[in-house]
Amino acid sequence: MVGGRGKMPTARRLLLWGNLSASLSPAPRGVYHIGTNRTRGHRSAHRDDQWDTNGEEPRRKTGEKPSGMPSGRHKTSLDVVTRKRLSRIGRSPSRRALNERGTSRKRHVRQTNALPSEVREAPEGDRRANQSMPNTHERPPVNEQLQPSVPSRFTENNNKTCGRTPEGDLFSIDSLRHGSRELKSPRGPLLLPPQSYSRSRHLRVKMKNGRGGWNVRASALARNTFNPIRSIVENLRLAPHPDKPMIALSIGDPTIFGNLKPPQEAVEAVCASVQSMKYNGYAPSVGYPEAREAVAKYCSTPTSVVDAKDVILCSGCSHALDLCISVLGNPGKNILVPRPGFSIYRTLAEGLGLKVKSYDLLPEQGWEADLEQMESQLDADTVAIIVNNPSNPCGSVFSKEHLLKILDIARRNYVPIIADEIYDHFVFPGREFYSLGSLSEDVPILTCGGLTKRFLVPGWRMGWIVVHDKTGVFDQEIRKGLNCLSQRIIGSNTLVQGALPSILSNTPTEFFKETLSAIQGNAEIAYEILDRVPGLSPIMPEGAMYMMVGIDMEKFPEFKTDLEFVEQMVTEESVFCLPGKCFDYPNYVRIVLTVPEAQMREACERIEDFCSRHFQVFEEEEMDMMDIITYEEDDGRKIREHNALFEEKIFLTADGNVNEEDCLINKVHLMSDEGRRP
Missing domain, CATH: 3.40.640.10 (Type I PLP-dependent aspartate aminotransferase-like (Major domain))
Incomplete structure (x- = not known):
């Protein structure tokens, strides 16, 4: 737009190039905070004479120039390159872009820190990205005389400011944070490398459609997607025992061990589908x-x-x-x-x-x-x-x-x-x-x-x-x-x-029956072994491929959570079960029933050994469990039940001695200082 009292193009729509040339000689090297006072369309929102002086400059009258600004009508010096750049987007340099009329379109500059010759992008929040670059010059002291007042409406969060350099050239950026080498833009911060500035060079910041550099963000769907199992398992410290092969009772893939295969009819059907073209x-x-x-x-x-x-x-x-x-x-x-x-x-x-x-x-x-x-x-x-x-x-x-x-x-x-x-x-x-x-x-x-x-x-x-x-x-x-x-x-x-x-x-239905028979057999093996383990409470499944086993964490005081229980079991026994936290149900573990029968039995026996080493009870609880009860069966045989926790039953003769012939021990688990012995 040329002349007139129209609406000023915003920074996102107008491509502007700043040219800091040698005319800046009175000032030390620096980066200039550029800001726009206001537009003609917002007179009621902000008066010309409202300034944040911080106690340094009193409120001025309308028409009076602020300190540090050139007097009179200040004509800019847009070079040929700038004019060509502006023409590429179908616009000519407006009269308002070439002239500064009175107090309606004043730009104000604040010198803050060393002005580099390049601008590079850094990830958002990475304020230290430029520390690896050599700083060849000390930051010069700020020249207080060249720091004009800044309108109070200009804040660090104002992302649409634009203005002029001291020589009048238009300089369009989103904002420049005081005291740092960072240009703030809607697409993220731009860090200015601490390189020395030569007045013969020009700092040119290209802002087109609000983009100041590469800043590609993930979608809300991607950021919100979270897999609890993957996250928990990846954070576990798993170090299997070097002398024991790993048995993973955690994988829900029924084919992983090779003992369960798909029906031959399905394989042949897929082959026929491929060959049919x-x-x-x-x-x-x-x-x-x-x-x-x-x-x-x-x-x-x-x-x-x-x-x-x-x-x-x-x-x-x-x-x-x-x-x-x-x-x-x-x-x-x-x-x-x-x-x-x-x-x-x-x-x-x-x-x-x-x-x-x-x-x-x-x-x-x-x-x-x-x-x-x-x-x-x-x-x-x-x-x-x-x-x-x-x-x-x-x-x-x-x-x-x-x-x-x-x-x-x-x-x-x-x-x-x-x-x-x-x-x-x-x-x-x-x-x-x-x-x-x-x-x-x-x-x-x-x-x-x-x-x-x-x-x-x-x-x-x-x-x-x-x-x-x-x-x-x-x-x-x-x-x-x-x-x-x-x-x-x-x-x-x-x-x-x-x-x-x-x-x-x-x-054929026979295929399904064989698969179910294998899974159910493993379920019965696991339940039989784990049900006799102190501190564990397996729940017999009725279908699917899994069993949940409760852990009485009070009986395993070494471990604060089921995660620590699982980690240590991998370390000592090389058996891995998914902790209940993966299913939003702590103090449980899930075991998979699709492994071969021999591995199922070995894994459960290792779990039994692990629990017997770490199981602990308080003294009063131990005394209650070690009570000896003598009673008679329906057939008149006497039974001494010793240690109800492990359901030890020993049949006795009439004189109170152990009857070797009729002795039936259902579950014998005597605990001693040396560990578990049958």
């Missing part, structure tokens, strides 16, 4: 119709028939959970998750800005949900309840009656449910799996499942979402939202999609 291209983002139809048939029950349109194929069950939480949650809302529970629920929710609330699973009730607490946590901002059945990490399986009570709570409060059923049908004999979707009549449910666990192929990344919504609650927005979100990764693995119908229909 039909599935090398892009599929619809929600999946091929024939693959979705196969999942619908697999998930249908007599009380809940699923159609292909209700199925969305995903890249694993974790991706399915991501889509479900994303389609329902908005920043500031909250979601209800189980405790103890799989940490990915919190990771996904908090990344989206959701607040995570928890409802407890009760170990004394077989890890059933605390229904009263669950309902008390619900409010108007609750977007969903996450129900994990069968459970990771607990290995519990909810009964039909318990699931119906959860549905009643959701119905009364009008809250949808996200059902994590990746371990569907992965239950031990004697228990039955019920899908929440098959029991619901009016509660909308998003069920997440996949091939990962039951078919032992976590690396194939095939999961799905099944929409159970008999009343059409999800028809208005949620179904469309899921379709849109699925387009972010353009669908799941097409080769596995091509094999999916054959995998789901041709895998």
Whole structure:
């Protein structure tokens, strides 16, 4: 703009170049704090004669020049380069940029510190980044006569100031903090290296669209995403015993030890899919119709028939959970998750800005949900309840009656449910799996499942979402939202999609029985050994691949937390279990049941040895446990029960001596100064 009383272009829109030339000879080397008094459009906001004098200069009259400023109309000397630079953005140097008229457009300069010849960027907050550069000149004393007053409205947080050098050239920066070598900009600080300034050089700061240099920030989603398990495990000080091979009871991958293999039918189906050459291209983002139809048939029950349109194929069950939480949650809302529970629920929710609330699973009730607490946590901002059945990490399986009570709570409060059923049908004999979707009549449910666990192929990344919504609650927005979100990764693995119908229909039931038999066998071994260990309380699982073991930390006073307990057990026995803190449930550890049987037994025996060395009781408790009780069985045989803690039972003869023939010792664990002996 040329002349006139128009609005002054801001620093973000106008590219200005400052030229500090040799005319600055009276002043010592320095950096100049540039500021703008005001614009014509804000006369009422700040008067011309309001100045912060700090007791050095009284309030001046309108039209009177401040000390340290040239008198009269001061013409600037924009060089040819500056004019060319301004013309590149389609503007000519305005008359207001070339002249300073009266008191309406005064610029004021304050000299603060040594003026360098270069400007470089440093990370935000790194005030010491320039210490590594050689300082060849001492900072000269400040010339007090060349420090004019600064308007009081100019503060360190004013990010849109601009002004002139003493010779009149326009100098556009965001701000320059007094007493430091830092130029503050919306994109972060710029540090000035402590190099000597030669008056023959020019300091030119280019500020275009508010950018003064490289300052690339992560998104809010990335900053808020946090994996508790990864964070806890990486901070553990794990140093396995050099003479004992490591046994990791922490990895939830059923294929890691090689003893559990996927069904041969699934492998052949994938090979056929590859050789058919039909599935090398892009599929619809929600999946091929024939693959979705196969999942619908697999998930249908007599009380809940699923159609292909209700199925969305995903890249694993974790991706399915991501889509479900994303389609329902908005920043500031909250979601209800189980405790103890799989940490990915919190990771996904908090990344989206959701607040995570928890409802407890009760170990004394077989890890059933605390229904009263669950309902008390619900409010108007609750977007969903996450129900994990069968459970990771607990290995519990909810009964039909318990699931119906959860549905009643959701119905009364009008809250949808996200059902994590990746371990569907992965239950031990004697228990039955019920899908929440098959029991619901009016509660909308998003069920997440996949091939990962039951078919032992976590690396194939095939999961799905099944929409159970008999009343059409999800028809208005949620179904469309899921379709849109699925387009972010353009669908799941097409080769596995091509094999999916054959995998789901041709895998024999014998395969599932053998897998469950191996997992249940390991569960029984672990429970039998750990249940007799003082200070430990294992809870027998009913399905899935895990067992939770309680730790009475008072009996292990050497360790303050379950983290220290786990660390020391790795150091002494080379056995690693995930601490309960990973699942928001301290004083527990989770063990994985997918290891080979021999390693399962050895690992549990090492845990037993570790606990026997560190287990301690108070003297009065020890006296109570060492009481000797003599009583008679129904058949008339006398039994001396010595040390009730270890359930030692020794059958006696009529004269009180040990009956060698009828002696039955269920569990003998005598503690002595030398340690444990059978």
